Amino acid sequence: MSRLMKVLTATGLAIILCTCTSEDFESPWMELDTNREIISFSNVIFLDENTGFVTGGYFPEPYQPVLLKTVDGGINWKIQNLRPPTLSGFGQFFPLNDHVIFTIGKPYDSIASSNVPNFLYKSIDLGDTWGQMPGDFYKNPGNIFFWDENNGMVCRGGIFKTADGGLTWREILDTDNIFFFGVGSTVFTSRDVGYISGGAYFDATNFGIIAKTEDGGEIWRNISQNVKNNLAKIIDRWFLDDETGFLFTVDRELFKTQDGGESWSLINSQLPFRSGRSFFFDETEGYMGGDN
Numbered sequence: 001m002s003r004l005m006k007v008l009t010a011t012g013l014a015i016i017l018c019t020c021t022s023e024d025f026e027s028p029w030m031e032l033d034t035n036r037e038i039i040s041f042s043n044v045i046f047l048d049e050n051t052g053f054v055t056g057g058y059f060p061e062p063y064q065p066v067l068l069k070t071v072d073g074g075i076n077w078k079i080q081n082l083r084p085p086t087l088s089g090f091g092q093f094f095p096l097n098d099h100v101i102f103t104i105g106k107p108y109d110s111i112a113s114s115n116v117p118n119f120l121y122k123s124i125d126l127g128d129t130w131g132q133m134p135g136d137f138y139k140n141p142g143n144i145f146f147w148d149e150n151n152g153m154v155c156r157g158g159i160f161k162t163a164d165g166g167l168t169w170r171e172i173l174d175t176d177n178i179f180f181f182g183v184g185s186t187v188f189t190s191r192d193v194g195y196i197s198g199g200a201y202f203d204a205t206n207f208g209i210i211a212k213t214e215d216g217g218e219i220w221r222n223i224s225q226n227v228k229n230n231l232a233k234i235i236d237r238w239f240l241d242d243e244t245g246f247l248f249t250v251d252r253e254l255f256k257t258q259d260g261g262e263s264w265s266l267i268n269s270q271l272p273f274r275s276g277r278s279f280f281f282d283e284t285e286g287y288m289g290g291d292n
Contacts, residue, residue: 045095049073053095067127071098094144099126102144102152102166120144120154120166133166143186145194153217155186155196161217173220185237192216193242195261199233201250208234208249212261227255227264236288238280248288250274256283 046052054068054077068077094102101123120133146152154160159173188194192214199208208231211220224231232249239245247255247264252271255264271288280286 045093047095047097051098053093055093069098069126092144094146096146096149100124100149101127102146103130104144104154122166134168145186145188147188147191153186159186159196159217159220172217185234187237187239188217189239189242189245193260195237195239195245196220197234197237197247199231199250201233206232206250208232208247210234210237210247210261223261226257226261228266235274236278238278238286240280240282244283246278246280246286248274248278258283 044052044054050071050073052070052074054070056066056068066079068079070077092104096102103121103123104118105121106118121130122133123130143155144152145155150163150165152162152166154169158171160169161172162169185198186194186196194213194217195210197208197210200206208224208227209222210224210227210231211222213220227247232251232253234247235250236248237245243258243260245257245261246267247257248271249255252269252274253266254268254271256267257264278286278288
């Protein structure tokens, strides 16, 4: 059964999603009080120490996605009674603040087919109602990021930027042509500085990609070789600020930079498993979760 767990540390709190029993965790972990009928959790995002969101769902079929919100650091959760606009739930889920949410996915009434385009949806009332934004160029539910209600990016098969809340989009980088098809994750540590990462891992193919922008996404510089020659696929990353960040690869490696990606140190080359989710409080304390 999936559980939502929380740990308090000297530097803050961490929320983790896991499939476990409560006996699996010793203090200081505690299970958060959520609806026991919800047995699938994903997309944990906190705006600050108190306000956070989690998407989840009820089983058995048909799957019924739900949205949970906390305003007290995860002690209590309110379940939003809403119908997600997308076919398989929320897809890429990005809460901008305590009432504006963006998500990408296939239309709810469409069939589950790769030929059906994805759309951007926006809610201004915490998911009670949704509006479909113009454009259907999203090949798959991609990674989305918004600085404010007007300015945002989509990263999937290309990087697209909007300055009017998603009404119109401008392609600023064709990642398919430049980086094959491996870039699907983006993070901005400030208004100007951001990173995209990814790669490919299948059959005899294994390569990693990371690129950096210092002007809000207009120009990107490939810094993969700064990490390592023949870099393996990057499967997770966490940045504390513009200068300090961590990368996890599919080869169970952990790299760290302290100069904005210009140089990297191999911290660990024998991680116990492949990280699919990480969280760092500072340069020395962090958490990772994943599988073999």
